[in-house]
Amino acid sequence: MSVLRPTADPTRSEWPVGLGGADPETLAQEFGTPFYVYDLDAVRGQVEALRAVMPPSFDLAYAVKANPALAVVGYLGSLGLGADVASGGELELTERAGIEPKDVVFTGPGKRDGELTAAVRAGIRAVTVESPGELARLEAISAGLGRRTPILLRAAVGPATRLERVRLVGDDGAGKFGMDGESLVDGAVRAGRSSHLDLLGLHAFGASNVLDADALAEHIEHTVSAARSLASRVGFQLRLVDVGGGLGIPYQPHEEALDLTRLGDRLRTLHDSLAADPLTRATRVLLEPGRFLVGVAGAYVARVVDRKAVGPSTVVILDGGIHNVLRPALVGLEHRLQVLTAADGHRAERPRAVTIAGPLCSGLDVFIRDSIMVPPAVGDLVAVLDVGAYGFTEAMPFFLSHPIPAEVAVMAGRAELIRPRVEPRSWLDSQRLPNW
């Protein structure tokens, strides 16, 4: 593994979070552009900030899908977090990252038999069951292996789910997530009768990137309330409520960060009400954030390869585009960009309308349009910020056969390569011309 000592002074305020004080030009020389860099000190800061407001009955499981880099998952595991996985591949990743199965939950639609079997064999904390069909398959697999598997039932959110008078609100993904109220009750009854399933409680994921502490708290309170209703109606001991993730980060300059103190106050009230009831005194509530823990800690750094005047605008083309950072195109919002000027320093140019785009032959491949700024010059480095979550992993790296960027982690000013750059030749080499 390649190690380097950055030359930059980490205390210099112009280095953005995400670069962790590492000198971008040194990283670019060592690992090539474009590259991803994750500031693990910033990740720890997010974990500590969240933990500081979490009441004692709450646990944290990192949603691996946000950033599945082995080093990132391993680091969060070393801080004592569990993991939320969404596939057999992610389950194997947590094993390699050193997270114990007892701290892993497995949630997501369309789990294959092989994936359920791996989860049962591993003995994870809970499998979240998404449908009556999946419940039947899991029961059969558990029985075949002579195991009793701890499960959660996933409640669909939105208008379809009404448990007693509790309505869970969120994005129901056109009905692909979880079960409606009737199926939940049937599922709980079936699980209660099974000697191969151990029903712990309920799971519900509300919405993504929520910046309103009250909206998040409301979802959590409603989920706990729905779980209590289900447990008392069907008659099982409520041991775990998984309220999903969804804690947001501000991407736009006008957005305000999530008010953690406010969230913590409401969670404390919920904790007190659980603790006051003998039936829920031992109930754990699991939060599974992804974006909040790693989003701000990542940057994507690319180099300017071309610049031209187009009417009144200056158009700047980078060697990395949205094939590696799909989010700006997916959600139609610009990310914060930071120009990291090259060794020849700041240029005395006038601010003007600048468009910064990647190298793809697609009109979608644009990071910012007509933003008033001093334009970066050919050779400069530009960082796309806040891409530690759903960045590298939620990409389309094969489009146009550019290299897949390296991933680098920085901690205490020290940078280390955690996934090497992949040249297009490597996937060209693995292809075959058919011999008709």
Ligand SMILES: Cc1ncc(COP(=O)(O)O)c(C=O)c1O
């Ligand atoms: C079941 C589940 N848990 C947790 C998460 C993490 O969400 P976020 O990154 O918004 O915290 C997701 C995201 O899709 C999810 O589907």
